[in-house]
Amino acid sequence: MAKTKTPATANSKPTKKDKFDEKKLILNKWMISLFGVDSFSELSKDFKKKTEFEKVDEGVSRFCQAICLHFKFPSKGQLTEELIHQYDANIVTYTEKIAHKRRENLLWKYFQYLTLLFTEIYLDRYFRDPEGLLSDLNAFLAEYNSDKSTKDQVPEYQENELNKLAFWSATGSGKTLIMHMHIYQYQHYLKEHGRMKNINQVILITPNEGLSEQHKQELDRSGIACQRFEKMNQFMVPTGFTVQILEVYKLKDTAKEKTVDVASFENNNLVLVDEGHRGSSGTEWKKMRDLLSECGFAFEYSATFGQAVSSASGPAQKELANEYGKCILFDYSYKFFYKDGFGKEYSILNLPDNDNDEAVFRYLVACLLVYYQQLKIFSEKKSELVPFNIHKPLWVFVGKSVTSTSKTNQEVTDVLQILEFYSRFASDRSNCVTILDRLLKGELGMVDEKNRDIFKSAYPHIQGKNAEAVYSDIFRNYSGSHAHLTA
Numbered sequence: 001m002a003k004t005k006t007p008a009t010a011n012s013k014p015t016k017k018d019k020f021d022e023k024k025l026i027l028n029k030w031m032i033s034l035f036g037v038d039s040f041s042e043l044s045k046d047f048k049k050k051t052e053f054e055k056v057d058e059g060v061s062r063f064c065q066a067i068c069l070h071f072k073f074p075s076k077g078q079l080t081e082e083l084i085h086q087y088d089a090n091i092v093t094y095t096e097k098i099a100h101k102r103r104e105n106l107l108w109k110y111f112q113y114l115t116l117l118f119t120e121i122y123l124d125r126y127f128r129d130p131e132g133l134l135s136d137l138n139a140f141l142a143e144y145n146s147d148k149s150t151k152d153q154v155p156e157y158q159e160n161e162l163n164k165l166a167f168w169s170a171t172g173s174g175k176t177l178i179m180h181m182h183i184y185q186y187q188h189y190l191k192e193h194g195r196m197k198n199i200n201q202v203i204l205i206t207p208n209e210g211l212s213e214q215h216k217q218e219l220d221r222s223g224i225a226c227q228r229f230e231k232m233n234q235f236m237v238p239t240g241f242t243v244q245i246l247e248v249y250k251l252k253d254t255a256k257e258k259t260v261d262v263a264s265f266e267n268n269n270l271v272l273v274d275e276g277h278r279g280s281s282g283t284e285w286k287k288m289r290d291l292l293s294e295c296g297f298a299f300e301y302s303a304t305f306g307q308a309v310s311s312a313s314g315p316a317q318k319e320l321a322n323e324y325g326k327c328i329l330f331d332y333s334y335k336f337f338y339k340d341g342f343g344k345e346y347s348i349l350n351l352p353d354n355d356n357d358e359a360v361f362r363y364l365v366a367c368l369l370v371y372y373q374q375l376k377i378f379s380e381k382k383s384e385l386v387p388f389n390i391h392k393p394l395w396v397f398v399g400k401s402v403t404s405t406s407k408t409n410q411e412v413t414d415v416l417q418i419l420e421f422y423s424r425f426a427s428d429r430s431n432c433v434t435i436l437d438r439l440l441k442g443e444l445g446m447v448d449e450k451n452r453d454i455f456k457s458a459y460p461h462i463q464g465k466n467a468e469a470v471y472s473d474i475f476r477n478y479s480g481s482h483a484h485l486t487a
Contacts, residue, residue: 020309022333024325026154027165030140031118031329034079035071040331046070047110049340051387054107056092063113064088078136079121087120094184098177101223111340112174115167115330119185122329126162127189134159137326154322163293164327166300170337175301176215179204179272180222182299186270187241199296202270204245205289207278212245215274219243231260248276251288267294274301277308286320300327303334349454359446364421365435366444366455371395372474373462429471437467 028040037043046066047053053062068081091113099106108116125133137157145153169175183202190196204226206212212228219226229246246260255261271293276285289298302308305328309321337343349363374393378385399414425432438444440463442456462470 020306020321020324022306022331024154024321025328025331026141026144026325027137027327027329028331029144030137031121033140034121035067036073037071040336044110044114049110051107053110059089059092060085061088061092061108061113063108063110063117067117078125083121083124084117087117087124090120090185090188091116091181094181094188097184098180098222102221106177109174111330111332111336112178115169115178115332116181116185118329119165119182122165123185123189127193127195130159130162133162137162141326154325157326160294161323161326163297164300164323165298166302166305166324166328168305168328168331168333169301169303170332170334170342171303172342173303173332173337175274175303176218177222179274179299179301180219180224182272183224183241183243183270186297186299198268199270200266200268202241202243202272203265203292204243204272204274205248205251205276205285206245207248207275209247211274212247215245219245229260243272248273248285248288251292262288262291265292267291267296269293269296271296271298272301273298275304276300277302277311278304306333349448360417361421361424362435362444362446364418365425365432366439366446366458368395368425368474369436369439369462369470370458372470373459377461426475433467433471436470440465440467440470 032038032040032043035043047063053066055062057065064084068084073079073081073084095106095108134157141154141156167175167178169178187196190199204212204215206215216226216228224243225241226243226245229244229250250259251262252259253262255264269292271289273285273289276289289300292298305324309317309324312320334343371393378390378393397414397418399418435444439455440459442453442459442463444453444455446454448454
């Protein structure tokens with residue numbers, strides 16, 4: 001019998017929203033093409049994962065030397081070795097400024113350096129020859145559209161679209177310091193072209209107050225003047241490039257007790273947006289960004305541009321996809337981050353009897369032993385891990401509740417369960433040593449749905465060690481370690 005389609009009803013599942021097509025990253029593709037290659041992997045293959053390129057020799061970064069060695073730029077092309085060296089000198093200068101204030105040696109990973117180099121190239125063209133930049137982008141776009149159906153084509157660039165750059169940066173890839181560098185880079189080209197007076201304020205927009213405070217601390221560490229936005233002091237703007245930090249949900253069309261009228265900031269600002277779409281509904285954040293930077297410039301940073309596009313609907317979704325396709329200058333989304341070895345390896349262990357208190361306790365002891373093993377490896381091989389910037393292992397518990405929602409208050413919350421586990425592990429030595437002994441011998445007997453012992457091969461570095469000694473050593477190592485509970 002042939003299957004028939006059931007008409008949609010009010011109870012039908014919503015239509016799945018389109019995903020952001022990463023093949024439409026026009027600006028990113030154009031930038032890569034300037035180096036005479038077709039892909040990011042081809043551009044970076046000669047120096048990715050090679051820490052020797054992260055150094056600076058007599059004011060010139062080794063990345064600059066490698067790029068000039070591996071890519072032969074035509075004498076009349078848009079990029080020359082002379083320009084690459086000029087851009088590199090700027091990057092080195094700003095890096096030294098930030099590093100000096102932080103009292104640390106900043107070494108850029110290859111993708112971070114390329115992000116900064118791409119920004120230098122774009123800003124130089126934007127300030128020096130905006131008409132030529134527009135023409136070149138549209139010529140590249142026309143070639144891209146040439147074999148696409150009408151619905152898949154991307155509209156031509158308009159002049160008022162050139163003042164936005166977006167950076168698709170995986171969480172943990174260093175976008176905060178990249179943002180600080182962008183402030184210096186943009187300021188440099190403003191000064192070089194005599195346009196410092198064209199910018200009213202520098203505004204950093206965040207999704208929440210916690211991130212705002214984090215940004216303030218990091219800007220302070222980099223020696224960049226900044227302050228949390230206070231409505232009462234709105235019109236007492238300090239001189240210079242002082243960064244005003246505020247949350248996106250405080251920007252509205254009209255001012256109220258806890259919000260501010262976006263028009264009061266005027267429209268000629270340097271706007272920095274960190275995950276703006278997470279702090280407001282729909283595309284309200286985009287509207288605020290555009291109003292603030294209409295006659296200025298905007299840098300936007302996110303690890304989740306794909307989700308931002310998917311969260312929109314109807315014509316707005318396609319419009320947003322096209323806009324990001326035309327302004328994302330650098331793509332180092334999670335797939336690249338993970339492929340380079342910076343992501344997290346994970347395994348999901350579903351307990352068949354997770355209502356059994358003893359089974360849960362044995363499971364948590366086994367997890368604690370995994371964490372202890374990581375601490376031992378980190379301690380013993382610390383010098384070998386230095387080039388990879390690996391920090392001390394962290395054990396994280398994520399709970400959904402801190403207080404009980406039960407009317408009888410008998411339900412034990414997630415956070416309380418963990419605290420009770422700590423207490424029992426510290427007091428029930430005999431039972432814990434027995435469990436540790438079985439774990440170290442691969443005999444705990446906690447099995448999955450296919451009857452496989454889930455911890456049998458989990459301890460190659462400490463397998464066979466004395467359980468009593470390990471129990472005692474856990475307190476010596478674990479008690480001063482990083483444990484974090486969050487709900």
